[in-house]
Amino acid sequence: MKSILTLLLSTYVLASSPVAISDFSNSLENELGLKLSRLDDVVRKIRIRKPNVFEKWLMNKSGAEATYNDKTNTIVLRQKNWRGDRIVSSSDFPTGQEYQFTILASTIFHELMHADFDVLIKGSRTRSDIALKNTQRWFSQNIPGVNAHIAAHEFFGYTASDLILGIKSKLQDIYMAHGINSYKNTCFGKKGLKRIKDRLFPDGDIHFKDTLKISSFASVFTPNTIFVKGKDFNIKDKNFPDSYRKDVYQHFVDNYHAPNNSSDLLEIATREYGELLQKCFEGI
Incomplete structure (x- = not known):
């Protein structure tokens, strides 16, 4: 014993x-x-x-x-x-299989944000607390039969998991647009790189550019559907307010340094693949 x-x-x-x-x-x-x-x-x-x-x-x-x-x-x-x-x-995870970590991480971060909601935000009278109270009130007024507190919890949690998957996905889009296969750490073929250079770097200045042009991730990385007690609820069709999306997402910007827009991702891209980017376009 x-x-x-x-x-x-x-x-x-x-x-x-x-x-x-x-x-x-x-x-x-x-x-x-x-x-x-x-x-x-x-x-x-x-x-x-x-x-x-x-x-x-x-x-x-x-x-x-x-x-x-x-x-x-x-x-x-x-x-x-x-x-x-x-x-x-x-x-x-082996090189090339890091995506498996991203999938697990989105679930883990989702659950950790449930805890953040409960042990740090709730009752704190912070901007985040107000945002989640407004979200809970909206569910109470607009989705009959749903537990509004749990629904607000899930909106917050799904924002967290969408954030992890979303950043990874948007970074991949940037890498692909610049001729990099990040899963294999390789460059595109010379013909493909030549077309990319003509389009993105006609002056020969090779650096990551904001090819996505997303001005705000608040609507991109917040969910349109949430799952509560065995049921799916489409909140986009119910016109969940964009202002509430922005307020909830701001918690992740303020407390976890989440990106506001796609240009915020360029620093990460440069740090991770800036050297490879230069090598890819040598002699092109």
């Missing part, structure tokens, strides 16, 4: 320590340009752990990849999200 109790307590300490997410956070910071120090404050107030046998059965039955319990402030992540006692990082 004593050894079992010791094991449980040690698991609790490890799961509630920022050490458990440090590699995960570093990966997202390096690859997506986010700043995730706030997650340390979140994690100190919650538990993150692997599922027990019963929870694993429930997750298999429901298809859930992860769960968050707002009564106990506990995140449960499937085994595939762990490497020992730490949460997975991009370095755990």
Whole structure:
């Protein structure tokens, strides 16, 4: 009994320590340009752990990849999200398969933002708190039968997961437009690069340019549909206010250094592939 109790307590300490997410956070910071120090404050107030046998059965039955319990402030992540006692990082995947980390990271970040909502935002009287109260009020007034509090939680969580997947996707679009296959760390063929050079770099000044021209990510990285207690709700058709999207998204800009627009991604692109970009166009 004593050894079992010791094991449980040690698991609790490890799961509630920022050490458990440090590699995960570093990966997202390096690859997506986010700043995730706030997650340390979140994690100190919650538990993150692997599922027990019963929870694993429930997750298999429901298809859930992860769960968050707002009564106990506990995140449960499937085994595939762990490497020992730490949460997975991009370095755990072979070169060319980092996309697998991005998919897992979107789910993990989603659940961590449920916790952020509960342990840091709720009742804080901050701009984020006001934004989420407005979101909850909108659900209460416009979506009959939905639990407005859970719906606001999910809108916030899906914004988080859309942000992770969205930044990665938009960066890939930028790389492709500049003649780079980022999955293989290779350049396009010379004919393709010549066409790109004529279009983007006629003066010979080779650097990443904003080929996407997206002025605001608030509407791009916030969901049009949310999933609440087994049901999908299309909030775009219900004219969810753009102002509420902007206010919720601003939380990620203010607290996690999320990009405002596509030009904000160029610094990441330059850091990650600036040297390769120069090499691709040598002699073209």
